[in-house]
Ligand SMILES: [Zn+2]
């Protein structure tokens with residue numbers, strides 16, 4: 001079993017120190033067989049990683065020591081490795097929006113318990129995630145902004161039909177997008193905005209099979225988690241576009257059973273294949289060695 005962790009924190013990191021942090025993380029991750037992705041910026045850090053349970057425990061402590069901070073970790077177990085490599089990226093923002101984070105304190109955060117109570121009142125709910133995530137599952141009655149990318153948020157919220165006077169509840173996967181979204185909304189005149197602390201991943205820990213319906217899309221090899229934060233059996237990573245797929249097909253090239261997404265299926269006939277490699281050979285009209293072997297035997 002692997003333990004998967006995701007966490008973020010907005011706090012000031014000195015630009016001149018970022019490379020030093022990166023080196024420390026790379027060294028410790030290597031010795032503990034930790035895989036994952038860290039994004040560092042002067043506004044803080046955003047990270048997801050996985051590894052054997054004991055290694056992950058040690059690595060969590062190392063992270064707290066390196067940054068001299070306490071973190072709020074969201075965790076789940078899986079048989080699949082969520083990441084194949086470990087990398088650290090130094091960027092301008094830890095979540096791209098085109099504007100850095102200003103607030104340095106709690107800003108309308110609701111615990112899953114408080115959120116559950118608020119849902120029973122008639123507040124408007126806004127999902128700040130992208131289209132392809134929302135398709136897999138969302139809070140019932142939530143509206144969304146039809147986004148392909150979080151960077152569209154400031155323009156789309158401006159044009160939305162949401163009532164600025166009404167209480168608005170916003171949520172995302174792990175909470176980081178809401179931290180920035182809430183600032184944008186308050187600047188644009190929304191009076192009462194609340195955010196789900198720790199996002200869907202934190203909510204499902206306390207309230208599985210409640211107001212959040214179906215699966216939660218995540219940005220790693222597990223693709224989607226179910227109500228119990230286990231890898232969803234409904235989806236696999238589409239080999240052609242890297243997004244969630246649920247269409248079971250037989251590869252046209254090598255005949256292996258595989259899963260692709262419905263968008264790729266409609267896009268090109270050579271996408272009805274199990275891998276980029278098979279897509280390439282099918283397009284070129286090559287014969288599959290594997291397929292030949294099968295037919296030679298029968
Ligand atoms: Zn696809």
Ligand SMILES: [Zn+2]
Pocket residue numbers: 251252253254255256273274275278
């Ligand atoms: Zn194939």
